Amino acid sequence: MCDLGSLLMKGLTMNLKLLIILLLLPLQVFAKEELKVLTYGSFNSDWGPGPNIEREFESICNCDLIWNTADSSGALLSRVKLTKNNEGFDVLLGLDDSLITEAEENDLFIEHQIEEFNLDLNWENKFFTPFDYGYFSFIYDQTKLAMPPQSFEELASRNEISLIIMDPRYSTPGLGLAKWIDQVFQEEAVEFWKNLQDQIVITSKSWSDGYGLFLEGESDIVLSYTTSSAYHSLIEGNSNYQSLDMMEGHAIQIEVMGILKNASNIELARTFLEFSLSEDFQKYIPQGNWMYPVIDLQNSQIEFYSAAPKPKSLDQVFPSLAQKEKWISNWEASLGE
């Protein structure tokens, strides 16, 4: 009797296990695919475009979009280089156009295979697609700085104007400034940096650090984008913050994204890149990331374009590693002064 009883128990137990597995199996089928995107902190903050983009994409892909953030845009590429992407990210979003060459040379990305672009700017690259662009500038508070400088020369000559910039080694806006100064001054870039050094009160490691300190009154002006003033006027109703209009022109920054080589879900990543070029993604860029969308949205984003008119632009530059190093060393040369 005991043997029969124990056999029966075993049989029941095994059947129960099978039942559980069978019940759960459909759930496996229903488990959503995941897309892991690595980006910089402000993109996925509460006020950034991330949450809205996530909602839009998830509604069409039936997947889970998982954001992962790094300290700053400058840390994005380093992170995947150093970790060999062991964290399994699919897409890296927020690379600066100045870092494209370096990223390609490190063989970390695969070709996106997207054939057609209907973009508002000239673009040709098989690894990366652009998702927004902007123009570097300096933001100031017009209630505190009544006569803003109108050129770099004037800025450097007015020692009373204090300045927050970002570190060109660690932050893409910082690198953008180094590029900008190189474009304007070329061989005299080092000299200009030296003239400017005394006015730089803080060199922060990221744009969000630096901008926050400016808002706290730590300097008169801060390196940022021409579109930053639009945030204050449209969201806060505060038109005190304005962008300098530099006579020499403003350097452009294009932010891109790419699919990482050992991505766990390449097809989904491609879908995301295609989605990023559509209006459903791009509409969140102007008043989310406070940059210009890469497709023409002037009719639907009138408020934004009025608040952030495009400045005089300098040429687009895709530097080699050597050129990038030169921009940084121009800045470093002024540090010892």
Place this chain on the structure above:
Amino acid sequence: MSKSINSMGAYFVRLPYYLYLVTLLFIFITGISFFLTSTDNYIFNFLNYSNAIFFTFFQATTATFFSSILGFIFSLILYLSGKNQRLISAFLNFCFILPVIFVSFGVIYFYSSNGVLSKFLNLFSLDYDFKIFSFAGIIYVTSYFNIAFNANFFFRKLVNLPDNYIKVLKSNNITFWTAVRLQIRGYLFQGYRSIIILTLIFCASNFTILYLLSGSPNLVTIELSIYQSIIFNADLYSGITLGIIQLILMLFLSSFIMFNKNYDQSFNFNKSSIIKFPKNSLISIGFYSIVFYFLIPFLILIKGLFNFNIQLILSKGFLNSIFNSLMISTFSVLLSIFLSLSALFTYRSFLEKNSNLQKFTFLSIVILLFIPSLTLSSIIFYLNFNLNFIFSNFLIVSIINSFFITPIVFVFLSSKFIENYIHESKQCSILKISPFIRLIKIDIPKIKNELVLIISAVFVLSLGDLTSITIFNDSSFRTIPLFISQLYNNYKYDDAFFILSLFIISLFFIMYLPSRFLNRNA
């Protein structure tokens, strides 16, 4: 049978210590192998980092100078104030172990261009030009902790001054200030060499302060350079080379105190002193100024608590950070307690045999105090990188934290442990009590109070740490200090201060409730 159980027990007790030695050796070998196997193209450019190396010790020396001078002066004023000595010492202790992030943000809140002091001065139309994100700011915050550390050292010396010394001074018409300058100066500075070198080492390992307050590429220390190399440049080789440079320099500095164990830990609160100092308004002003100085960072509690945010407390990010912080701290404290007890057991067994290995045991634990967390992080990162990331971030951060707190636990427990050994060694050998039974039945119960106190202190230290987590984190693995730092960087100042306030209040309870419990049961 029981003899063999006792022997096995003794082996098991020693095991954590031996495993630790193996780990230390492994880490050491990793460092050496780095140099032997690094790529042909890799040449460390000292010139690039010479500024960081110089600045590390320049700012450390400056901060040490201020900490020792002000620590000494503060201790005299606190002593002469005649206020509750136990409370003063506890307050200084608490200030020393406060999380760096709390003090840094508190100082920023008070001294920044839009801070409390600026607003106060603006009321009187006075200009305010001080920049907290500067060399001065770094020195101020670094000195805050070390002033408390130095002041506590001198304060304890003064409190322990025999009453008869004071009577001799008084009856010979020698004023307190003359005595400090002449008669008791030697007594006050006995053992101070260790303190000043420890202060220098603490000041040189102030990564978190630089991480939060460095506003210039010229204000960079070795630790910050390690962080930047790894996080921004993906330059693992520079990171680890800098780590090894710092390790060598720290070990060199620490050699001055490794063999000097003169630091007197005893502090007799219960000695009733019949000596009272006359009331002095200058001393009173000094006393309250000192209290105000140490309380400056606490002003953010007022701002924080007024910005109560229930949604934030219930948010996934916050709950995840709390969970991680508690898990890391619990694991690292447990690890360090087992390791410390194991090391103490081994230390004592060598002591009983009069073996020189007792010194080796002591040194092998205390050496951890002088290995900066970022250095250890860079070596472990390199190891993990080469092993294809087999170790999880949780394990790495917990181990690094435990390495940081183990020497504190060990040194704190060692004097009482050895004191008990001296009292009981004869009885134990006459009664043939085995070392293992002795540890379980006699030693650990006898140090129960000290264990409770040190566990609460190192748990607090571990919770407030913001060093290795800056390297070994991802969006699902953050601790409370990192969470607060990221809130702050995203301009969520009110939220950052709110969480910081809750954090500090919790730390206060964790630190002091166990000791209150012990006192009640005493």
Place this chain on the structure above:
Amino acid sequence: MLKIDKLTCSFGSFDTNFNLKILTTGIVGVVGRSGSGKSTLLNLIAGFIEPQSGKIIYKDSNLNELEPSQRDLSILFQNFNNFDHLSIFENIILGIDPQMRKTSDNLRIVRDILKKLSINLDIETKLNLLSGGEQQRVSIARCLIRKKSLLLLDEPFNSLDPGLRNNLYKDVLSMSKKTPNQLTLISSHLIEELKKVTNSFVFLHKGRIVGNKVLTFEELSKYKSFRDYLK
């Protein structure tokens, strides 16, 4: 010479009420059981404890109104009389020169007193290198150079071995003889040793001075409390 009038203070489990008149000079032993108030009495006279009420008059001066440093007395304790890290010279000279200057006068004074007490040690020697007995003798030397008319010794030799104690008592006796106007109060619970240097005692019992005056050993023997103490 020394008059103590209803001097009260809280002391352990009872309050003191000291009354005493000493009209002579020389050595007076202050005896009693441990906890009877011997140290308290000397600390009250020295000014380190404030009485709740009562007066201490010494040579017509009301000591209650004077700081310890203003009172014409020197005091020696059982331990911590000296600063271990200072030298013999510094420990002695601080009695008259807080700056401890090495002037020729100061050096002469120190060398003289060391000679008087037959201490043959280099004056630069640090105190922590001396034995307990030698250290106490250095303390005695300091008391001597101060030339105060009232010397209070609070169980000064209790921590030393009997041989040393004897020698030090002899020093005290010889010192007392050389300074006839000096009153020396030595407290101890070892009355047998005190008997070798004096037959004048003040016996303390539960915070009171028995007889309220200085008595000889024989006179004290009439008191039951004293007889119980001797047992």
